[in-house]
Amino acid sequence: MTRVVIGGSTGFIGRHLLQKYRAEGREVITISRSGADLTWGDQTGIDEAVDGASLVIGLAGKSVSCRYTPENRAEILGSRLDTTAALSAAIHRATLPPALWVNSSTATIYGHAEDRPMTESGGELGAGFSVEVAKAWERALMAEALPATRRVALRTAIVLGDAGVLGPLRSLARLGLGGTQLDGWWPVSAARRAAGTAHLPGARGGRQRFSWIHVDDVLGIIDFVEGHPDLDGPINACTANPVDNRTFMAAVRRAVGARIGPPLPRWMLELGAMGIRTETELILKSRWVVPERLTSAGYVFRHPDLDEALRASPD
Numbered sequence: 001m002t003r004v005v006i007g008g009s010t011g012f013i014g015r016h017l018l019q020k021y022r023a024e025g026r027e028v029i030t031i032s033r034s035g036a037d038l039t040w041g042d043q044t045g046i047d048e049a050v051d052g053a054s055l056v057i058g059l060a061g062k063s064v065s066c067r068y069t070p071e072n073r074a075e076i077l078g079s080r081l082d083t084t085a086a087l088s089a090a091i092h093r094a095t096l097p098p099a100l101w102v103n104s105s106t107a108t109i110y111g112h113a114e115d116r117p118m119t120e121s122g123g124e125l126g127a128g129f130s131v132e133v134a135k136a137w138e139r140a141l142m143a144e145a146l147p148a149t150r151r152v153a154l155r156t157a158i159v160l161g162d163a164g165v166l167g168p169l170r171s172l173a174r175l176g177l178g179g180t181q182l183d184g185w186w187p188v189s190a191a192r193r194a195a196g197t198a199h200l201p202g203a204r205g206g207r208q209r210f211s212w213i214h215v216d217d218v219l220g221i222i223d224f225v226e227g228h229p230d231l232d233g234p235i236n237a238c239t240a241n242p243v244d245n246r247t248f249m250a251a252v253r254r255a256v257g258a259r260i261g262p263p264l265p266r267w268m269l270e271l272g273a274m275g276i277r278t279e280t281e282l283i284l285k286s287r288w289v290v291p292e293r294l295t296s297a298g299y300v301f302r303h304p305d306l307d308e309a310l311r312a313s314p315d
Helices: 012-023 043-050 070-093 129-142 166-174 190-195 215-226 245-256 266-276 292-297 306-311
Strands: 003-007 027-031 055-058 100-106 150-156 158-160 212-214 233-237
Touching (some): 012 027, 012 215, 027 043, 100 129, 215 233, 245 306
Parallel strands (some): 055 100
16 A cells, blocks of 8 residues: 655645545545644654655645735745645655655746747746745745655646636626626736736736646646656646636536626726635736646546536536
């Protein structure tokens, strides 16, 4: 029996991984702030769990679906760096270190892209708060010299499935608010510019790109990476079929049987984001990312078609 250690096991992807590995008969040890075998404050327990494990998966981090206040920004960054450092320290001290450590990153690390898709080899990293968090997260993954452990940073796109972003979007579509999300001018304070949290106007007409992946493929990619020892470093975890916002929201409306969905201008999106305590960057930034390395290595996506992926995402 091979042991898997999952850090951040109570989140969307972590819960799916836990169910999958236990169904396969693998020993699984979970780490989270609560509701897991170990807490992040138990470094001794983490060390013991990691020593002799075959696979370590790091998924922990405060959700970015919040207002980017100074307190939330500090928690978003700290929750990622501290948990990654805890796993890194455990692997460094292990007598039998794991062969593979897969750690979350994000496709948001790339810049706002309207002219071409971003790949691992030729993509341009962006700037601003969210991008700097992603860069720091990957630096933390690679900080220690861990010669016996292969490390992979999964630059994951928006994940579709039975939780996450899809639920609220379906609810909006059923209410007749599932239209194209339009960028445009919005006043930005000097403080937000300085903090890197300002979203400046970008793609027009709902043409901002939307890179996505189904949770089944996130699990499949981790399996694929585990079986392909030549893969390490950053890997784009997204389908090869990104769409734009206009196309994505039309697919969501079809999935819930909503006939109407008038376009939503930015002023309306900004007011709504304030009301539900989130940021419009999450829907207005153009994330145009493709899985160059996975495609070259021969990974076959289980859900490459958007409409089918939405049907395969329980309500």
